[in-house]
Amino acid sequence: MKTVKVNIVTPDGPVYDADIEMVSVRAESGDLGILPGHIPTVAPLKIGAVRLKKDGQTEMVAVSGGFVEVRPDHVTILAQAAETAEGIDKERAEAARQRAQERLNSQSDDTDIRRAELALQRALNRLDVAGK
Amino acid sequence: MASLRDIKSRITSTKKTSQITKAMQMVSAAKLNRAENNAKSFVPYMDKIQEVVSNVGRVSGNVKHPMLLSREVKKTAYLVITSDRGLAGAFNSSVLRSAYQAMQERHQSKDEYAVIAIGRVGRDFFKKREIPIISELTGLGDEVTFTEIKDLARQTIQMFIDGAFDELHLVYNHFVSAITQEVTEKKLLPLSDLGSGGGKRTASYEFEPSEEEVLEVLLPQYAESLIFGALLDSKASEHAARMTAMKNATDNAKELIDSLSLSYNRARQAAITQEITEIVGGAAALE
Numbered sequence: 001m002k003t004v005k006v007n008i009v010t011p012d013g014p015v016y017d018a019d020i021e022m023v024s025v026r027a028e029s030g031d032l033g034i035l036p037g038h039i040p041t042v043a044p045l046k047i048g049a050v051r052l053k054k055d056g057q058t059e060m061v062a063v064s065g066g067f068v069e070v071r072p073d074h075v076t077i078l079a080q081a082a083e084t085a086e087g088i089d090k091e092r093a094e095a096a097r098q099r100a101q102e103r104l105n106s107q108s109d110d111t112d113i114r115r116a117e118l119a120l121q122r123a124l125n126r127l128d129v130a131g132k
Numbered sequence: 133m134a135s136l137r138d139i140k141s142r143i144t145s146t147k148k149t150s151q152i153t154k155a156m157q158m159v160s161a162a163k164l165n166r167a168e169n170n171a172k173s174f175v176p177y178m179d180k181i182q183e184v185v186s187n188v189g190r191v192s193g194n195v196k197h198p199m200l201l202s203r204e205v206k207k208t209a210y211l212v213i214t215s216d217r218g219l220a221g222a223f224n225s226s227v228l229r230s231a232y233q234a235m236q237e238r239h240q241s242k243d244e245y246a247v248i249a250i251g252r253v254g255r256d257f258f259k260k261r262e263i264p265i266i267s268e269l270t271g272l273g274d275e276v277t278f279t280e281i282k283d284l285a286r287q288t289i290q291m292f293i294d295g296a297f298d299e300l301h302l303v304y305n306h307f308v309s310a311i312t313q314e315v316t317e318k319k320l321l322p323l324s325d326l327g328s329g330g331g332k333r334t335a336s337y338e339f340e341p342s343e344e345e346v347l348e349v350l351l352p353q354y355a356e357s358l359i360f361g362a363l364l365d366s367k368a369s370e371h372a373a374r375m376t377a378m379k380n381a382t383d384n385a386k387e388l389i390d391s392l393s394l395s396y397n398r399a400r401q402a403a404i405t406q407e408i409t410e411i412v413g414g415a416a417a418l419e
Contacts, residue, residue: 009180011278011360013173028349029341042188043340044349067349069184078181080278080353 004036006052008061008077015082016061022053023075025068034070041070047121049129050077060085062129064122081122088130097123136403139396143389150385156219157378163274164310164371170275171307171364178361185354188337188346197344198293199351202322208245209266209297210235211288211320211359213304213366214254216270221377223305223313223370224253230315231303235263246297248288250363266291276367278360285356292321304362305369311376313369320358323351 001021008016024033026048047064066079100120104113212231214224231247239245246264249255255268269284292300300321305313339346 007176007180009177011174011177011357012170014176027340028345032340039338040336041338041340042184042346042350044346066353067184067346069180076180076184078177078184078353080282080356 002036003054004034004038004073004075006075006077008050008063008079008082010079010082012081015079015087016052016084018052018054020052020054020075024051024053025063025077026050027068032068034068034075037072038070038075039072041068043068043070045077045079047118047125049125050082060129062088062126064125083126083129085129088126090127090130093123093126093130097127136396136399139392139399143392143396146385146388146392150382150389153378153381153385157375157382160371160375160378164368164375166275167364167368167371168307171368174361174364178357181350181354181357185350188343188350197347197351199289199321199323199355202324203295203298205298206244207297208239208299208301209248209288209292210245211248211250211300211302211362212254212258213302213363214249214251214257215366215370216252216272218253219377220370220374221380223373223377224251224257226315227303227305228254228257230317232257232261234301234303234317248284250284266296272363274367274371276360276363281360281363282356285359286352288359289321289352289355302359302362304366305373307365307368307372310372313373318362320355323355 003019003021004023006016006018006020006023007014022033022035024031025043026032026046027043028046029043032043044067045063045065048062050061050063052059052061061082061084063077063079063082065081066077069076069078096119100116100123103116104120210231212227214227218224235245242262242264246266247254247258249258249265249268250270250272252270255265255270258265267284267287269281272280288300291297299319302316302318302320304316306316308314
């Protein structure tokens, strides 16, 4: 089986680096599955899970804010934050989810709704990845 | 000549001071180590984003994005990075001096420029001189993460896009080595030298969904990471500067202790000699 090299890097350091058979990411324009030999592409990503398939197993990495750069033999995901399933602090994510939920529910004028929504999405994404 | 007791107490207090500075030196050395590691782990991200940006910039030469456009400069913003605490030698003063001079030379009135201050020392400096501060960030830890700076970076870039200012300069200490730090000034916005940066030339990209939308995400992220990179650089410099300053302080204290011990011994010897003379004199008087 052909593989493609996948790197996930964040400003705080590299998160993931391995050879993978198939990567699927959630791009702004929809889900994107990448196999080795893909044409060069750049696409912004949504907050979501990146799925990395190898030897019949799927690994998940929670990614928020960033984009994917694809070359035939190399996929790079540049994210502002990324965590592998083991790296996620479930309790913290859960606390963050509750905080964001409360902020959305309170609906006072000074709450930044968009920010709260994004925070909620990030927390849900982390919980989702950590749960599997 | 100072009394024995005076000298003794000066020696003790200098010793105590030197213990403190020595401890601070070692703490800073450890922090410098970590700061350097942080800066190192940021490098792959920066390299990669630089590469993508320059590739995309080359490909999409005709696309207009507000962050790429040079406007007539009516207002300049300076993002000045200092530390929260002092005792770091010339670290803060050199950045502030250089930023202040640049502002005085280039601008006639205070309407033409503003400051974005990272670090308490810088903020207080500009506040005291009544220079307009658009936003500020203090209380950063010794090890900064991207999350801490993200909001400020995003706001800053948004303000540029909205036209609150027409140019953004970064002023910070660049880390050259543990003993040298250099004040650096860089023009960050508008991004003008896109595509001229290094990076291999690769085949043209497909943009998903479109060039404009990719740039919409890519350019702010690029600018944010440049700001973060400068901050990491400045943190490393801060610890290095503090380490050097504390090392000098410790060395000076040691010198002072040496010279004080010398005069202490001299004074003690003088006292003993005097005592002997008195005894001998007293004995002679009895005979």
